[in-house]
Amino acid sequence: MASAVRDLELDLDAFEGPFDLLLTLLLKDALQPAEIDMAEIVVAFVERLAERDELDLDACGEFLVLIAALLELKARRLFPEEEAELSELEPEEAAEELARRLAEYRRMKLASVWLRERLAQEGGHYFRLGPAPLAPAPERRLAQQEPLRLVEAMRALAVEPPHVSLSHMALRFPPVAQFVERFRAVLRRRRRFDFDAEVQGLSRVEQAVAFLALLELRKEGEIDLSQAAPFAPIRISRAEPAETACSDTPDIDDGRMLQWTARSA
Amino acid sequence: MDRPLRLISSNPVDTLARTIEALLVVASQPLGLEELVEATADDVERVETALGLLRERYCEGRSGIVLQHVAGGYAFAAAREAAEACARLFERPVERGLSQAALETVAIVAYLGPVSRPEIARIRGVAADSAVASLVERGLIAEAGRESGPGGAVRYRVTSLFERIFGLESLAALPRLDDIGEDQAAIRDRLLEVAEARAS
Numbered sequence: 138m139a140s141a142v143r144d145l146e147l148d149l150d151a152f153e154g155p156f157d158l159l160l161t162l163l164l165k166d167a168l169q170p171a172e173i174d175m176a177e178i179v180v181a182f183v184e185r186l187a188e189r190d191e192l193d194l195d196a197c198g199e200f201l202v203l204i205a206a207l208l209e210l211k212a213r214r215l216f217p218e219e220e221a222e223l224s225e226l227e228p229e230e231a232a233e234e235l236a237r238r239l240a241e242y243r244r245m246k247l248a249s250v251w252l253r254e255r256l257a258q259e260g261g262h263y264f265r266l267g268p269a270p271l272a273p274a275p276e277r278r279l280a281q282q283e284p285l286r287l288v289e290a291m292r293a294l295a296v297e298p299p300h301v302s303l304s305h306m307a308l309r310f311p312p313v314a315q316f317v318e319r320f321r322a323v324l325r326r327r328r329r330f331d332f333d334a335e336v337q338g339l340s341r342v343e344q345a346v347a348f349l350a351l352l353e354l355r356k357e358g359e360i361d362l363s364q365a366a367p368f369a370p371i372r373i374s375r376a377e378p379a380e381t382a383c384s385d386t387p388d389i390d391d392g393r394m395l396q397w398t399a400r401s402a
Numbered sequence: 403m404d405r406p407l408r409l410i411s412s413n414p415v416d417t418l419a420r421t422i423e424a425l426l427v428v429a430s431q432p433l434g435l436e437e438l439v440e441a442t443a444d445d446v447e448r449v450e451t452a453l454g455l456l457r458e459r460y461c462e463g464r465s466g467i468v469l470q471h472v473a474g475g476y477a478f479a480a481a482r483e484a485a486e487a488c489a490r491l492f493e494r495p496v497e498r499g500l501s502q503a504a505l506e507t508v509a510i511v512a513y514l515g516p517v518s519r520p521e522i523a524r525i526r527g528v529a530a531d532s533a534v535a536s537l538v539e540r541g542l543i544a545e546a547g548r549e550s551g552p553g554g555a556v557r558y559r560v561t562s563l564f565e566r567i568f569g570l571e572s573l574a575a576l577p578r579l580d581d582i583g584e585d586q587a588a589i590r591d592r593l594l595e596v597a598e599a600r601a602s
Contacts, residue, residue, distance in 0.1 A: 242525055244579050248509035249502065251577055252568060256497055259569035261482035262470065263492055266563075267430035 142199045149177050170211035316350030329374035418444055419452040432475030473565035474572055496540045497567055507533040508542055516546040516557035
């Protein structure tokens with residue numbers, strides 16, 4: 138066996154190991170062919186060929202013969218009825234069965250001869266072939282109608298519909314500065330607080346803006362942020378004195394902050 | 403002249419026959435009796451009488467057009483005497499080059515249909531894939547559901563074009579299977595004779 142085939146390592150659902158071991162197990166009935174996905178073996182072989190980057194015709198030939206034999210074996214095991222049926226018959230019964238099949242085929246063969254003769258007779262009749270013409274669309278008949286009722290219906294449809302306000306659907310972005318001031322006020326009262334508790338009850342948009350305000354305060358060194366684990370509560374505390382000293386300087390451009398909104402972010 | 407010459411008969415059945423004639427000229431498929439009755443808004447007996455009239459009028463030797471009762475309906479076709487002229491202008495692609503394998507396959511489908519490809523292969527003893535594909539392409543057979551059970555094979559039946567090509571009123575016009583082919587017992591006896599001759 139060509140080495141490319143023999144050494145082919147397989148990792149299938151029902152088997153893991155070299156191809157030649159798989160063949161041995163199948164031939165010894167230690168493995169059922171029905172359990173083996175032949176397509177996976179073919180894919181493994183093709184991948185091996187691609188890795189080697191050269192076409193080994195001997196190996197391909199060997200592989201084709203082997204995989205064809207395996208497929209035949211699998212097919213026979215999957216559809217064993219007919220083989221079993223005939224092998225289980227007594228010679229006379231087998232002859233009877235064979236005669237039945239031959240008679241059936243013989244009848245069909247003679248029927249085909251009859252059809253050929255019929256075709257020769259009818260060959261002289263030419264006719265038009267084509268799709269069936271379309272049937273006319275069914276006519277829709279309306280009952281007698283009152284024109285005034287139609288006018289009323291049209292008038293009802295022509296009335297301007299009431300204006301529906303969509304103002305509640307617009308997204309409103311509160312300024313970030315509003316939350317910056319709010320958090321500063323909280324931190325003046327308390328040394329630390331939880332973000333979730335502070336923004337509880339606010340809309341999602343307001344919570345997002347509040348978070349941006351936190352980031353802004355952190356950037357300016359006014360606060361420290363901590364979180365024990367992903368998705369754990371965010372804890373905000375006043376920055377260390379050394380850093381707060383820095384924060385005494387007006388390093389937040391209040392004018393810019395007031396202008397800065399989540400929308401611009 | 404004592405009596406005026408009447409070119410067009412005013413017989414009501416004759417008028418009905420002319421209407422049917424017109425319908426058959428327009429139709430590209432055979433029209434069934436029910437369709438003719440519906441289209442002419444007349445009763446069955448009168449339509450049948452009118453068809454009889456047309457059959458007499460359009461028959462071989464009397465007209466270049468013949469009225470055929472095929473594929474469960476009525477249709478016009480060219481008369482045989484015009485076949486040679488027709489062949490110079492037109493083809494009959496459906497039956498051209500129909501192989502023996504295809505004829506055997508279509509015979510099996512006609513007699514046993516709906517029937518699957520594996521059944522056809524079992525009867526013929528060889529794969530029927532290409533014969534079936536060719537017959538489907540020609541429009542002589544068509545899919546007719548699947549065998550029961552998961553992954554059931556597609557089953558095939560013959561089409562009305564098959565009946566028209568072979569000039570059959572319906573599948574009932576096929577000869578009975580019992581009337582054709584050899585007796586099973588005769589085949590069995592012959593098989594046994596051959597087996598005995600080989601053994602000796």
